[in-house]
């Protein structure tokens with residue numbers, strides 16, 4: 001079994017998602033390579049081909065291009081009677097790196113309202129850019145922002161997510177704390193890199209206490225990962241982390 005293939009277009013699916021039901025994906029990233037500010041050891045797309053940098057010049061699709069592709073996708077789904085529960089920003093890396101991410105969110109709202117009003121708009125983000133006010137504002141317009149936070153310290157961020165140089169854990173936590181009603185998702189793993197130890201989990205819970213998410217989702221890896229020597233966390237340990245975190249934060253913690 002190998003890592004997953006990258007998306008080769010702008011719209012993909014609808015796919016069956018454990019968390020989102022029937023999810024129509026929007027890939028705002030270039031095709032052909034993975035562009036991300038992170039290089040997570042567990043990434044199912046394999047290693048990051050190119051670190052995203054603020055100054056980088058990338059071949060992102062334009063707003064009109066994405067709009068046309070989504071319109072076609074939604075019209076096709078309607079003609080075929082396909083259910084779409086969520087229209088989800090995800091794809092070959094981190095969606096918020098698109099320089100016109102805010103305009104994309106507004107465009108999706110308009111198309112969704114006209115062509116598929118029962119679908120909700122979701123975002124799967126790694127949280128790397130939430131230090132920026134205009135990114136936070138755009139994320140705030142998404143109906144279900146699912147934001148990654150796997151760790152509770154700069155040291156483990158560097159080991160688990162291997163971010164681009166200059167990424168600051170404190171900036172991520174403060175940024176997330178400023179966006180209302182977010183869902184935080186965390187992937188726990190063990191083996192050569194381990195964020196499931198009692199100490200690591202306590203640090204992570206400390207960050208969550210500051211962020212005050214609306215909901216927390218935790219899971220472990222069930223596919224081949226970029227780095228070897230990574231193992232899944234047991235169901236019992238995930239349940240234990242969920243229970244402890246729910247009691248501490250007073251929010252729902254779901255295990256996927």
Ligand code: SF4
Pocket residue numbers: 036037038039040042043044045048092093094126
């Ligand atoms: S943030 Fe997502 S796409 Fe980027 S390296 Fe991590 S798992 Fe892969």
